[in-house]
Amino acid sequence: MPTKIQNFARSALVKPVTVNVGRAGAANLDVIQEVKYVKQEAKIVYLLECLQKTPPPVLVFCENKADVDDIHQYLLLKGVEAVAIHGGKDQEEREYAISSFKAGKNDVLVATDVASKGLDFPDIQHVINYDMPAEIENYVHRIGRTGRCGKTGIAPTFINKNQSETTLLDLKHLLQEAKQRIPPVLAELNDPMEDGDTISTASGVKGCAYCGGLGHRIRDCIHILIRCLCYCIRKLYVLLNGRVAIERLLSKIMLCKCSTI
Secondary structure, eight states, X not given: OOHHXXXXXXXXXXXXXXXXXXXXXXXXXXXXXXXXXXXXXXXHHHHHHHHHHSOSOEEEEOSSXXXXXXXXXXXXXXXXXXXXXXXTSOHHHHHHXXXXXXXXXXXXXXXXXXXXXXXXXXXXXXXXXXXXXXXXHHHHHHHTTSSOTTOOEEEEEEEOTTSOHHHHHHHHHHHHHTTOOOOHHHHTXXXXXXXXXXXXXXXXXXXXXXXXXXXXXXXXXXXXXHHHHHHXXXXXXXXXXXXXXXXXXXXXXXXXXXXXX
């Protein structure tokens, strides 16, 4: 479940309980995940090269509606039988695109995350992430459109410097959990867990890669947030009030941390 939805649920519900079947946020092990570093300006040309080597049908995911429209028009100009859906299209347009894609009349469907949940494409073997989503849960839903009913799927993902380090770390951990190949660009990331393995419970459920707590990923870890906050406050107070004031403040923060976490 996306972080924003989790936070909203916590604010609106009284003592909510989360029930997971398997491990929440885990990727389908029948999907081969491939991560490619592609410069932003070269992505659309590289996408065309991938499509020319990939048997249809292929589902291509983008982060926003403008990119979906641009890629759709580009593929049509290059002779690719493509259709597109996103939240800006009316219901009739979306239904036509989905039905023609399912019927095999079109080889490629370009879409936003509107196609990542609730739609079943049983014959899809290839899902391409033109953009890596900021939320790792959305990535899991996207690649889950392939590798269904025991079939093997392939999911290439394009990344570059536009992605945040926390997003790439989440992707790296997901690949590790699924025993997938880690590309050099992810292996070289400064990972807080390089000095220790991800903590697992006796049931095999894995927790946060930093603190081992269940129910959140490293990006949302409160312990990392507090550590970063203390560092920033220390720097600020040293500049404004000297070291004596900062030591007093930090001792208060640590007392609050112990009483609330």
